[in-house]
Amino acid sequence: MLWQDITIAGTGAWIPPIVPVPDPRDAPVVEPRPATLNGFTSAAIATDHTPTHMAARAGLKALRHADVAPADLSALVHANFQDEDHYTPGTYLLRVLGGAHTVGYELCAASDGGAAALIAAAEHLTARPTAKAALVTAGARFPEQRWGGAREMGYVAGDTGAAAVLTRGTGFARLAATAQAVEPRLEVLTRAGTGHAGGGRPFPIEDSGLMPHMDTLQRATRRCVETVLDETDTKPGDVTHVVAIAIGSIVLDLVLAGSPLDLRCEDTSWTFGRHLGHAGPCDILLGLDRLFRSGTARAGDRVLVLSFGLGFRWTTALIEVTRDTTPAAPAARTRPE
Numbered sequence: 001m002l003w004q005d006i007t008i009a010g011t012g013a014w015i016p017p018i019v020p021v022p023d024p025r026d027a028p029v030v031e032p033r034p035a036t037l038n039g040f041t042s043a044a045i046a047t048d049h050t051p052t053h054m055a056a057r058a059g060l061k062a063l064r065h066a067d068v069a070p071a072d073l074s075a076l077v078h079a080n081f082q083d084e085d086h087y088t089p090g091t092y093l094l095r096v097l098g099g100a101h102t103v104g105y106e107l108c109a110a111s112d113g114g115a116a117a118l119i120a121a122a123e124h125l126t127a128r129p130t131a132k133a134a135l136v137t138a139g140a141r142f143p144e145q146r147w148g149g150a151r152e153m154g155y156v157a158g159d160t161g162a163a164a165v166l167t168r169g170t171g172f173a174r175l176a177a178t179a180q181a182v183e184p185r186l187e188v189l190t191r192a193g194t195g196h197a198g199g200g201r202p203f204p205i206e207d208s209g210l211m212p213h214m215d216t217l218q219r220a221t222r223r224c225v226e227t228v229l230d231e232t233d234t235k236p237g238d239v240t241h242v243v244a245i246a247i248g249s250i251v252l253d254l255v256l257a258g259s260p261l262d263l264r265c266e267d268t269s270w271t272f273g274r275h276l277g278h279a280g281p282c283d284i285l286l287g288l289d290r291l292f293r294s295g296t297a298r299a300g301d302r303v304l305v306l307s308f309g310l311g312f313r314w315t316t317a318l319i320e321v322t323r324d325t326t327p328a329a330p331a332a333r334t335r336p337e
Contacts, residue, residue, distance in 0.1 A: 001178050002231055006122045007171030008319065009133070010066025011289035013282075014057035014161040016046040018275060021156055038154040039249030039265065043277035046159035051080060051139030052089040054161025058285075059097045059137045062163035065293070066133070066171070070097060074131035075124040076104035079113030079138040079281035093137055110190075111245055112309030113281030114138045114162065115317065119178050121166045137163045140280035154209070155248055158277025162285030173292065173303070174320045179227035181220040181314040186213065190310045205310060210251055217251075217308065218258025224316035225259045225306070232318050236261050240301035240321075243287035245308060246273025261304070268306070283307070288319075295327040 121134035142157035269287035
């Protein structure tokens with residue numbers, strides 16, 4: 001799908017303390033753990049922040065970066081994942097970030113949530129010509145007692161909050177095209193099973209992993225990537241930056257191998273994400289924040305977003321940078337209440 005006059009005007013991230021992998025709380029190991037072999041070096045771990053609080057902090061940063069006032073927000077779309085502390089995180093975020101006429105809701109699409117929320121916000125702005133701006137937020141926290149076993153599967157979960165502000169024509173990067181895909185026949189892999197000693201209700205995918213489904217992942221990824229490239233008349237070699245889900249070097253390399261891009265994980269935002277861990281719906285927004293606020297992006301650059309999540313759902317986007325971005329000064333940490 002091609003977009004007209006929808007731009008990214010600001011981004012934000014909230015990252016708690018980062019600890020090395022394997023976690024210092026683990027017993028000493030002689031052989032490398034699967035998570036280390038999968039490229040993860042460390043993880044962001046929140047001990048006193050809920051996912052929604054982290055999303056709120058990131059949202060404040062994004063609004064400041066975009067110089068957008070809460071009163072100018074027409075919509076707030078929050079991508080969340082199993083927030084046990086806030087059953088209605090969207091309304092909390094409206095209270096601390098929104099204006100009197102801002103509408104807000106939650107979007108649940110697992111790890112694809114951040115990218116999918118960008119599309120939902122873009123659709124809102126397109127449908128309402130008088131709307132000025134929309135805020136996208138995401139938050140994720142993976143308690144050790146439920147998700148610590150993911151390391152034995154080769155994954156490290158990270159706790160973070162992330163956000164982006166979309167505006168009509170005033171931002172520094174234009175949303176050019178997006179594509180989405182879904183394979184609902186695989187939803188059986190994420191049906192909650194019986195409890196186990198570690199707490200929580202594991203999914204079948206936690207036993208099988210992603211490898212048995214790699215052909216499906218590659219085909220859907222290729223279809224989405226080819227769509228946005230074809231619609232924007234962009235060749236693979238014209239892509240300047242790739243912001244990808246931080247799912248691990250092994251899986252990401254295999255997914256990229258099925259796409260028309262002649263790239264490996266080290267050519268993507270994975271070089272940043274590997275230090276934070278896989279932060280669910282935050283990955284893509286974190287990668288965009290890192291790209292735009294570090295001053296790396298330059299006018300004319302083309303950014304490809306590559307996202308997918310359990311369920312299974314895919315989102316790709318082609319973003320064109322319209323003016324140079326400069327490193328952002330550190331912002332004061334304001335605590336939403």
